[in-house]
Amino acid sequence: MMYLFGASGHGKVVKEVLDSKNVKVDAFIDDKPLKKEQLGVSVVSSSQIGSIINDQVIISIGNNLIRKDLSKKITANFSIAKHKEATVSKTVEIKGGTVIMAGAVINAETKIGKHCIINSNAVVEHDCILGDYVHISPNATITGNTIIGEGTHVGTGATVIPNIVIGKWVTIGAGAVIIKDIPDYAVVVGNPGKIIKYKKENE
Ligand SMILES: CC(C)(COP(=O)(O)OP(=O)(O)OC[C@H]1O[C@@H](n2cnc3c(N)ncnc32)[C@H](O)[C@@H]1OP(=O)(O)O)[C@@H](O)C(=O)NCCC(=O)NCCS
Numbered sequence: 001m002m003y004l005f006g007a008s009g010h011g012k013v014v015k016e017v018l019d020s021k022n023v024k025v026d027a028f029i030d031d032k033p034l035k036k037e038q039l040g041v042s043v044v045s046s047s048q049i050g051s052i053i054n055d056q057v058i059i060s061i062g063n064n065l066i067r068k069d070l071s072k073k074i075t076a077n078f079s080i081a082k083h084k085e086a087t088v089s090k091t092v093e094i095k096g097g098t099v100i101m102a103g104a105v106i107n108a109e110t111k112i113g114k115h116c117i118i119n120s121n122a123v124v125e126h127d128c129i130l131g132d133y134v135h136i137s138p139n140a141t142i143t144g145n146t147i148i149g150e151g152t153h154v155g156t157g158a159t160v161i162p163n164i165v166i167g168k169w170v171t172i173g174a175g176a177v178i179i180k181d182i183p184d185y186a187v188v189v190g191n192p193g194k195i196i197k198y199k200k201e202n203e
Pocket residue numbers: 119137138154155156171172173174175176187188189190196
């Protein structure tokens with residue numbers, strides 16, 4: 001069986017990524033369901049579904065911290081979902097639970113961690129290393145040799161120039177242009193990107 005954990009808006013997009021490859025979603029699992037059905041697929045609670053240890057699962061929740069917490073609590077086979085209209089080099093390494101949306105481009109010898117989101121039309125260039133639970137938002141561009149730490153969120157339309165090291169659990173604002181290395185937990189906005197604050201570890 002294939003289950004999506006989280007009947008969220010992001011879950012809708014993940015479902016359609018799987019549709020593009022003719023992979024059937026059997027149910028959304030959601031312990032705080034706001035509806036019984038989404039995009040024609042039933043929404044059930046984890047107690048209704050029972051053991052999913054041998055099933056395929058993707059955690060379809062956009063928040064990186066919640067996705068991480070859930071991934072530690074769930075035992076299942078975490079699938080990779082790649083839209084048929086994403087362009088991913090054969091030399092790219094991708095770990096389980098990661099989702100690649102329509103129009104995304106991932107180029108040669110990049111490595112992507114587990115439970116990441118490479119959103120619609122995002123570009124991750126050659127030789128990048130993305131940690132686990134990273135989210136690259138729509139239309140963001142990560143150029144070559146960039147390193148991004150665990151849990152970092154790159155906002156929509158942001159650009160990172162080559163050879164930059166971005167720490168863990170960083171937030172990069174929509175449209176920011178990153179031209180310098182960024183420390184862990186920083187929140188960065190603007191062009192050129194400036195740090196406006198630091199988040200706490202569990203924020
Ligand atoms: C960066 C961001 C996380 C900051 O959110 P926040 O912590 O709530 O911060 P605030 O809205 O209080 O803004 C703080 C300051 O930064 C400025 N700012 C916020 N976002 C900015 C952005 N993207 N670019 C430039 N300036 C920005 C605000 O104008 C404000 O400036 P001021 O103090 O001079 O008034 C958020 O604005 C953002 O850009 N998120 C990205 C969302 C996104 O791309 N989601 C993708 C979903 S798929």
